[in-house]
Amino acid sequence: MAVQASAVPTSGSADILARLAEVIESRRGADPSRSYVAKLLAGGDDRILKKVGEEATEVVIAAMQGEKARIVSETADLWFHTLVMLAHHELRPQDVLAELMRREGLSGIDEKASRTAG
Numbered sequence: 323m324a325v326q327a328s329a330v331p332t333s334g335s336a337d338i339l340a341r342l343a344e345v346i347e348s349r350r351g352a353d354p355s356r357s358y359v360a361k362l363l364a365g366g367d368d369r370i371l372k373k374v375g376e377e378a379t380e381v382v383i384a385a386m387q388g389e390k391a392r393i394v395s396e397t398a399d400l401w402f403h404t405l406v407m408l409a410h411h412e413l414r415p416q417d418v419l420a421e422l423m424r425r426e427g428l429s430g431i432d433e434k435a436s437r438t439a440g
């Protein structure tokens with residue numbers, strides 16, 4: 323799948339992670355037969371981490387095969403299941419975004435070197 327200019331996030335999709343996190347929160351205690359998120363949350367780490375692992379592996383396979391549409395689809399599955407894992411641990415996407423912002427501009431090479439310095 324070619325990534326078109328029209329696929330660039332619009333203002334409506336920029337906060338999709340926050341909106342999805344709210345939906346995930348709203349599913350706590352919901353009927354697992356009616357909500358996939360409720361089923362995952364009810365299964366706890368065992369069910370959630372199994373899915374995160376599976377979806378990560380599917381991303382790797384898709385990337386190795388180089389199919390852009392599948393890479394996007396599998397990455398969406400991985401991000402979604404990762405959001406459920408964060409919710410299960412009472413974390414929000416904003417926690418991860420804040421950590422990425424904290425690292426912004428800090429070279430990974432320099433950061434690694436600073437761990438052994440001194």
Ligand SMILES: N=c1c2ncn([C@@H]3O[C@H](COP(=O)(O)OP(=O)(O)OP(=O)(O)O)[C@@H](O)[C@H]3O)c2ncn1[C@@H]1O[C@H](COP(=O)(O)O)[C@@H](O)[C@H]1O
Pocket residue numbers: 342345349356357358359360373398399402
């Ligand atoms: N973004 C997603 C999303 N992405 C993937 N999936 C589901 O994740 C599952 C994983 O895919 P697999 O192919 O591995 O599925 P599977 O073999 O059927 O899964 P398992 O039974 O093994 O867990 C599928 O059932 C997908 O439908 C999602 N399910 C829900 N959402 C979002 O979560 C919201 C709430 O969902 P419900 O809680 O179901 O209402 C939805 O409105 C969506 O916005």
